[in-house]
Amino acid sequence: MPATASHRIAINGLTDIGQVRNENEDNIRWYNHPTLPFGYVVVADGMGGYNGGSTASTIAVNYIGKHLEAIVNPTFQSCTPNQQELIIQSTLIEAINVANAEILLAKQKNPQLGQMGTTVAIAIIWQDQVTISHLGDSRAYLWDKQGFIQLTKDHSLVQELIDSGSLNEDQARQSNIRNQITRALGVTQSVDPSINNYQLTQNCLLMLCSDGLTEYLDNGQLDYVLSTHRPALECCYRLIDDANLLGGKDNISVGIIEYTLEAAHQSSSQATFTAPPAQPDEDITVRKFVQ
Template identity: 40%
Template sequence: MSHQYVLEFAALSDIGRVRKHNEDAIVVCSDYGCAVLADGMGGYKAGEVASAMTAKIVADYLCAKLDSAWYTKFGFQSIHLSRWISDAIHLANRQVVQTSQENPECFGMGTTVVVACCTQDKILFAHVGDSRAYRYRNHALVRMTEDHSVLQEQINAGLISESQARFSTIKNLITRAVGTQDNIEVDLSVHQADDTDVYMLCSDGLTDLLADDQIQDILRQYEGDLPTCCRALIDYANVAGGFDNTSVVLFKLKAVSGPSWMKKLLFR
């Protein structure tokens, strides 16, 4: 593609109607085209610690790598970014494990994480757990990640359908999480981006309460106004019960033209 892109982000996190603490964390690095969302668990306020640590560690690591490589931004391949994202999540895992072991009040804490990063016309996603990434293109919503959960394993095995899964009592049993074991497997994928796309990262506070077709309808209604769309998605989740914290990151690409030096300044 001849185009380069800048990104427009909107992000919102809400405690919901039942929980006393917000254990979700979001970090958006718009200058570097990256966003991180984490959904923590375990102990009194420990989930907040795990998610906040992970989101910050991953974002700081990626921003430092991208800043040091900004002058080759238009030359390095997505394979470099894939490695950096994986390294960042593994670094967060080690630090959350260490904090959990050294602080009794944090014992057993962990967190999901989902990361999006854009380089030129590619979108990279990485995740551990059941926080999700979606793409909205041509009025259709497609999930870009597969949950690391007992329920997803049952779906994959044909034991339960997607529609039945929404009402399962084991929706929140995840099979992978940052900080729960010394070594974790990170799922990574690279996708061709288009400047008509809208991308979404979210915690399960949204997807447990709204079906994908409901989310799609809200995106269709508000896709031109990302902050309003974020607010609408969370409001609908709260109206549906608000049983969990709900966090949403939305972003879309905008093609820019101009001399190469301007493109580098607009999107490093």
């Protein structure tokens, strides 16, 4: 079936300084191909004090974005689906490594930026395939008519305590170490991003965000907004408004991909993803690739 006829995507993204900070250290970049069902969202939450955080997040989204936008070319389009999947994954890994190296180089050139680094969350969509990657505590979620799922697990000290059973989710949200991350861009010479690939089988929304949003809105509240607020892409504005009304202590970034599959091609499955024998929070996903 022709890809351009059966898959449609629309993308929107927004970043906001919040109510307290003097500078926005978040950055977001997104792209929607004008004729093909290809696009991406990159959210980066910088750290490192005045100017440093915004520099790191800007480097991250720009270098990653430029690499991703070069994926769809005549050679790529002539490849098989399996080959295309591998091209996307290898390009993504290269992009993350280049961004990491560029941040380290900027720190070397300017000692005032010596403490900078950034989280990153990335979603790349091509036809019915979506690749999700992240470092740190910026997150990716999926919403469809069957429910709401968090696709990423934070690289943070608090998440390690949750995994060990020392903290529950409510305690973690109040912890004074909740912002201490264990992986980021621009901190070490090598990086270890989490990367997963999924197949979409019905209409859905993919949402990426920085922790300026999830500090205030839990998964139930995010689910409610994505379920009820339309047009779907305007959820970006609604979610940022909600976080600001609740305090807006941090910068806030939200990106949303709206994926639509023509009715004739929609799966009769009872879930957006076919269920594998996996953990309970992944019971509506097909994880095709893991790093």
